[in-house]
Amino acid sequence: MPEEKVILQVKNLKRYFNVGKNQTLKAVDDVSFSIYRGETFGLVGESGCGKSTLGRTIIRLYGATGGSVRFDGADVHGKMSAAQSHELSRRMQMIFQDPYASLNPRMKVMDIIAEGIDAHHLAKSAQERAQMVVDLLEVVGLQEEHANRFPHEFSGGQRQRIGIARALAVNPDFVIADEPISALDVSIQAQVINLLKKLQEERKLTYLFIAHDLSMVKYISDRVGVMYLGSMAELAESRELFDNPLHPYTQALLSAIPLPDPDLEQSRSRVPLQGSIPSPINLPECCHFCSRCPKATEQCRKEAPKMVEVKPGHFVACHLMKSPQA
Amino acid sequence: MTKTEIPQELFVKAEVDKEAREHIARPNLTAFQDGWLRLKKNKAAVCSLFILIIVILLALFGPVFAKHTFFDTDYSQIYKSPSAAYPFGTDQFGRDQWARIWQGTRISLLIAFTAAFIDLFIGVTFGAVSALFGGKVDAVMQRIIEVLVGVPQLIIVILLMMVMPAGIWTIVLALSITGWVNMARLVRAQILKLKSQEFVLAARVLGTSNREIILKHLIPNTVGVIVINAMFDIPSAIFTEAFLSFIGIGLAEPNASLGVLINNGYHVLQNFPYLLIFPALVIILIMVCFSILGDGLRDALDPRMRQ
Ligand SMILES: Nc1ncnc2c1ncn2[C@@H]1O[C@H](COP(=O)(O)OP(=O)(O)OP(=O)(O)O)[C@@H](O)[C@H]1O
Ligand code: SF4
Ligand SMILES: [Mg+2]
Numbered sequence: 001m002p003e004e005k006v007i008l009q010v011k012n013l014k015r016y017f018n019v020g021k022n023q024t025l026k027a028v029d030d031v032s033f034s035i036y037r038g039e040t041f042g043l044v045g046e047s048g049c050g051k052s053t054l055g056r057t058i059i060r061l062y063g064a065t066g067g068s069v070r071f072d073g074a075d076v077h078g079k080m081s082a083a084q085s086h087e088l089s090r091r092m093q094m095i096f097q098d099p100y101a102s103l104n105p106r107m108k109v110m111d112i113i114a115e116g117i118d119a120h121h122l123a124k125s126a127q128e129r130a131q132m133v134v135d136l137l138e139v140v141g142l143q144e145e146h147a148n149r150f151p152h153e154f155s156g157g158q159r160q161r162i163g164i165a166r167a168l169a170v171n172p173d174f175v176i177a178d179e180p181i182s183a184l185d186v187s188i189q190a191q192v193i194n195l196l197k198k199l200q201e202e203r204k205l206t207y208l209f210i211a212h213d214l215s216m217v218k219y220i221s222d223r224v225g226v227m228y229l230g231s232m233a234e235l236a237e238s239r240e241l242f243d244n245p246l247h248p249y250t251q252a253l254l255s256a257i258p259l260p261d262p263d264l265e266q267s268r269s270r271v272p273l274q275g276s277i278p279s280p281i282n283l284p285e286c287c288h289f290c291s292r293c294p295k296a297t298e299q300c301r302k303e304a305p306k307m308v309e310v311k312p313g314h315f316v317a318c319h320l321m322k323s324p325q326a
Numbered sequence: 327m328t329k330t331e332i333p334q335e336l337f338v339k340a341e342v343d344k345e346a347r348e349h350i351a352r353p354n355l356t357a358f359q360d361g362w363l364r365l366k367k368n369k370a371a372v373c374s375l376f377i378l379i380i381v382i383l384l385a386l387f388g389p390v391f392a393k394h395t396f397f398d399t400d401y402s403q404i405y406k407s408p409s410a411a412y413p414f415g416t417d418q419f420g421r422d423q424w425a426r427i428w429q430g431t432r433i434s435l436l437i438a439f440t441a442a443f444i445d446l447f448i449g450v451t452f453g454a455v456s457a458l459f460g461g462k463v464d465a466v467m468q469r470i471i472e473v474l475v476g477v478p479q480l481i482i483v484i485l486l487m488m489v490m491p492a493g494i495w496t497i498v499l500a501l502s503i504t505g506w507v508n509m510a511r512l513v514r515a516q517i518l519k520l521k522s523q524e525f526v527l528a529a530r531v532l533g534t535s536n537r538e539i540i541l542k543h544l545i546p547n548t549v550g551v552i553v554i555n556a557m558f559d560i561p562s563a564i565f566t567e568a569f570l571s572f573i574g575i576g577l578a579e580p581n582a583s584l585g586v587l588i589n590n591g592y593h594v595l596q597n598f599p600y601l602l603i604f605p606a607l608v609i610i611l612i613m614v615c616f617s618i619l620g621d622g623l624r625d626a627l628d629p630r631m632r633q
Binding site: 056059061086089090092093101102103104105107111115116118119120166167170196263308324 | 474523524525528529530531534535543546577
């Protein structure tokens, strides 16, 4: 891929938390990937594997313990002027998981959506500000009269759309959607997904779409990264990943999704995941998946596998994989 | 069982207009109107508010309308039972209990409100600074609180009363030295909780300045906790003051506070019970009403509590 197509480059990113004395929780450990302009990058993994931490470190809610994040060439954690930093916060936005916790219960929808407009002085008058909010409400399928309501008067799906309108108000280029639908009813999920897709086309947005459910990611993503305990296990184009999963963890995840065809569902083989996810505190140097991997070897318990490009665009971190050149 | 046939034609697709589907039926209200409406629905809280207003009015104007001042003695009228001339009777010096009780209520309320206000001011500032700065500042400030909590309040108060002249301001100071700790802890906990809430994260992602985050997100969501805690601070200050006066280290004669009056009545309980009953009733009314009102306010101030 040519360089100018890359909008976000994450390189060896680390984010550790100190929990208690001499205990480090490596929530994100040495993760590298790039996101291309205009695409949707899906990020999947079990609960607690560090997806939110990764997203929040990219958007600077958390500082990086190591590594770098480049957005349009600029190091987001590096030194920059206050004005540059402020502009960056306009261009990168986030949609949150919990539609109940992500809206201030004491603010009216008008002020919630206008928060970014105010912070970046995008409206010249109160009238223009109100008009912008009304337009945004319309974009996400709500009405003008909703502007004077408080968040708790809305349903989960409506609230999530308010959150989307708030993020869109500042005209971002890149949006991190942190499990935007996992707290919603199944019937509403498709509605929100379709809205996100429509907005992406209309506004040329780039998405980092976080989910713990592979099936939704398959539908919306161009490329998918699979995370396990703070590191990236496999990364490939969406179709390639689903047709040809190489990492034992991805295989296990995929085999857990029921197939729509009952005959296929009957005959397919399952690779069940044994045991539970180990604690991420003070992990030893090893392949983090080794405690549950059916194919684990001695080597897996001693050293962590490196990401190798097995096929063009298909990266796997597993000792069983040999890069084509090697 | 009989089977009823429903012909296909009877089924009509219900058309829901898109606008109507997103419609919300509640009328539009400001936060204040909304809170007031909900408080009004709570009968016990409204009653308490009403009683408190009457007690406060009596405390302010009761002594003014009395025929005698609270320190006038009249040795021909000692230990008179309640009558038209002396609605609450008289004490061992023939002082008008009516004047003394409202004067005592006035002093008790003055002490309680001042102490609650000081607690509020110090507690909110301390808690907010501790939570907002975090890190080392927070650690040091938390140690200070732990030390203060470790020393029993009564010991501090008694020591203080011994070195300072007995009086209203000594009691206020004694109450405030440790009284703000609770408020500081609550405010700190609330702000810490809010700081990691997604709507505050969203504000940071949007580039909202720290000042705006404090003004628009943190303070409005902490006001409820502050008001309610202050509401519970008042009865507890009244009680502590009464307790100090009762054990004899509070206000001194001829000054009156509810505690002084109760102490006085307690000594002659068997012969002249009205000397104890009336001040005790007033103190109970004040404490119970403040607690019920505090509870009602907690519910009323939370927009999520309404149906
Ligand atoms: N502020 C923090 N302090 C300490 N540990 C944290 C903090 N935030 C996250 N963690 C830990 O880091 C790990 C990753 O958390 P994270 O929220 O990123 O997971 P996730 O993949 O988003 O999970 P979920 O699907 O449940 O949202 C977890 O073990 C979590 O306990
Ligand atoms: S490196 Fe070893 S333990 Fe890890 S996924 Fe590959 S085979 Fe399994
Ligand atoms: Mg998460």
